[in-house]
Amino acid sequence: MIYELNHVGGRIQDLDASLAFYDDLGAAVVDRLFMQSSRVHRIHLQLATGLVELLHHEQPDAEAAYGLNHVGFMTDDLDSDYARLIGLGYGEISSPRVAGSGQGRLAFLSDPNGVRVELLQRSEEFRVAPITSGPVQQLAHVGVPAADRAAAAEFYGTYLGMEQVDADTFRIGPDAIKLLPSATAPVLGLATAEPRPNAVDPDGNQLVFLAAS
The missing domain is CATH 3.10.180.10 (2,3-Dihydroxybiphenyl 1,2-Dioxygenase, domain 1)
Incomplete structure (x- = not known):
């Protein structure tokens, strides 16, 4: 499972x-x-x-x-x-x-x-308690390219067993996948306490900053 x-x-x-x-x-x-x-x-x-x-x-x-x-x-x-x-x-x-x-x-x-x-x-567990000392309070979602949204929803929801939170978001444990029809590569959705402009990392990965709930 x-x-x-x-x-x-x-x-x-x-x-x-x-x-x-x-x-x-x-x-x-x-x-x-x-x-x-x-x-x-x-x-x-x-x-x-x-x-x-x-x-x-x-x-x-x-x-x-x-x-x-x-x-x-x-x-x-x-x-x-x-x-x-x-x-x-x-x-x-x-x-x-x-x-x-x-x-x-x-x-x-x-x-x-x-x-x-x-x-x-595997048996190793690398994750530790949430780290909230920096500006990012939560890795809100991993956005994945989903030109065919219906097929992606079936894959992540039905066959990977993720819980559907809204039309485009699927959660399992503390983390979520968000379907992004216009994306071409995975995107990090990061929740912050203070507003912050979106950014790209040294390899061109997109980081979208969201208001922490």
């Missing part, structure tokens, strides 16, 4: 620049490791209530695309959930395997609009 929206993540160009940017928003590094086989630094930042995964490859790649590119969900039965979703016709990207970090197992598939969805089964 899928039980948690664990993180949103992607590849970054400049590790120091990304860490500095999110530090200014009050984010804290809650997990950091170096994967020797792929020469990749993996960092989980907790931004208020949610996790952002940064992947920094030591070897430059002129062909690489940078920015947020997937959403990760926790499951207590990776093989069963993966087989069920593939059986429903969702696109296979990589079948269940041991994670490069050695921390559990993972698989990737595609949602109806081409968003990469990671399924994770």
Whole structure:
């Protein structure tokens, strides 16, 4: 069963620049490791209530695309959930395997609009108590591209078991997915106590600031 929206993540160009940017928003590094086989630094930042995964490859790649590119969900039965979703016709990207970090197992598939969805089964818990010392009070949602809104709603609501909060928002645990028909990549929706202009991070990811409730 899928039980948690664990993180949103992607590849970054400049590790120091990304860490500095999110530090200014009050984010804290809650997990950091170096994967020797792929020469990749993996960092989980907790931004208020949610996790952002940064992947920094030591070897430059002129062909690489940078920015947020997937959403990760926790499951207590990776093989069963993966087989069920593939059986429903969702696109296979990589079948269940041991994670490069050695921390559990993972698989990737595609949602109806081409968003990469990671399924994770592991025992480690990186999330800590909400961090509200900075300007961001809550990671309100992860916005995902959804040109076909109806198909996305069926995927996240019916087949991933998320609770539908409103026409475009689906929640599981403390975190939410928001369907964005005009988006081309994941967007971070961040709630702040004070009004703040929208921004982009060093890799061009969009950050939309909302009034904290």
